Amino acid sequence: MRAMLCTAYGEPEDLALGEIDLPPPGPGEVAVAIHTAGVNFADALMIAGTYQEKPPFPFSPGFEAAGIVSEVGPDVTRVAPGDRVLAVVDWGAYAAGLIARETDVFRIPEAMDFITAAGLPITYGTAHGSLTWRAKLQAGEVLLVHGAAGGVGLAAVEVGKALGATVIAAARSAERLAIATEHGADHTIDTLDEDIRERVLAITDGRGADVIFDPVGGDIFDESLRCAAWSGRLLIIGFAGGRIPKIPANILLVKNLAAMGLYWGAYRRRAPDLLTAEFAQIFEWYERGQIRPRVAHSADLAHAAKALALLRSRQAVGKIVLTVTDA
Numbered sequence: 533m534r535a536m537l538c539t540a541y542g543e544p545e546d547l548a549l550g551e552i553d554l555p556p557p558g559p560g561e562v563a564v565a566i567h568t569a570g571v572n573f574a575d576a577l578m579i580a581g582t583y584q585e586k587p588p589f590p591f592s593p594g595f596e597a598a599g600i601v602s603e604v605g606p607d608v609t610r611v612a613p614g615d616r617v618l619a620v621v622d623w624g625a626y627a628a629g630l631i632a633r634e635t636d637v638f639r640i641p642e643a644m645d646f647i648t649a650a651g652l653p654i655t656y657g658t659a660h661g662s663l664t665w666r667a668k669l670q671a672g673e674v675l676l677v678h679g680a681a682g683g684v685g686l687a688a689v690e691v692g693k694a695l696g697a698t699v700i701a702a703a704r705s706a707e708r709l710a711i712a713t714e715h716g717a718d719h720t721i722d723t724l725d726e727d728i729r730e731r732v733l734a735i736t737d738g739r740g741a742d743v744i745f746d747p748v749g750g751d752i753f754d755e756s757l758r759c760a761a762w763s764g765r766l767l768i769i770g771f772a773g774g775r776i777p778k779i780p781a782n783i784l785l786v787k788n789l790a791a792m793g794l795y796w797g798a799y800r801r802r803a804p805d806l807l808t809a810e811f812a813q814i815f816e817w818y819e820r821g822q823i824r825p826r827v828a829h830s831a832d833l834a835h836a837a838k839a840l841a842l843l844r845s846r847q848a849v850g851k852i853v854l855t856v857t858d859a
Contacts, residue, residue, distance in 0.1 A: 533629050534550070536626040537550040537591070539589050540589065543576075543837075545837045552592070557605035557631050561605040561608070561631050562603075563630075564600070564629060565599045566629055567598055568649070568830075570597070570625070571839045571840060571853065585622055592623065592626040593623055594621075595653075595797070596625055596652075597621070597625035598617065598640065599617065600614060601613050608634045611634070617638060619632040620797075620807075647830055647853050651852075651853045654684070654796065655825070656825065658684050659688040660691050663688065666767060667743045673742035673743060675700065675744075677717075679752075680709070682772070682846070683828075683852075685712075686712065686849075687825070690715050690716055690822070691823070692745075693716035693822070697742075700720070700721060703723065707849070728756075740761035740762070741756075741759060741764060742763075742764050743764065746766065749772070749773045749777050750775035750777060757783050757789070763788045766789060766792070827851050828849050830852070831852075832855055832857070833854050
């Protein structure tokens, strides 16, 4: 079966289309015939050798996939051959098939197509996990979402609304903010033309945001410190803006702030039962129409490098997904 292979650390353009053979699934393992694969910033980091996981060469990058269970190993009870599923893995999704742990495979709703399913796990898993497990967002609180038109930001807008929060979406253009509004944002901030702190304080009658969801970092995080409510929570999701911010501890002290990170992937091994419950909730919201995952762009597996370039340019409004067809 075909796969995009990384044979040495480098750039996405160095990936080469090749062939792989999968071993049969072992105890507690599931073989999935992949239809689609999600594209993430961390894929490029793994290709460059700067990600925390460093698989042996050659390997296929890719953390999330959707497809059909083709075979199961001994003792597998959660899924069966023929089931439509999404899978979250350490690597290997840029291929026509993979072997996953049973606990990393989840049956998807009948109404959910494979393109939607492949773009859902990390974005919505991160949004839900950070807002519930970490920040404990409550109905009626104010949530400020940075990068609100990106994949994970748009997911945070929808999850925040599903949890009953008032959502302020911050992004870099009127077009992006219009999409955030379509997905439930109550208020918007154009970060190119408006002062973030002034707008947040105006919207909240001077109180500030209770929870701030930040996948951008850099100057955006610095602004977040200035507009957080007393006893607010700052969620550190990533650094798409490039600069990793330094947090002045005195501001945390004076405003009783909590700054907390979320590396969603760590829960797969440390607390897999949380993910089972999480996806049950996400799928329920999907079936009710409370979340509407947006796929901004899809491309054939052979164009993985172009898809990653589009993602890194921060031009995509929503998720990018690869379609996989075994040649």
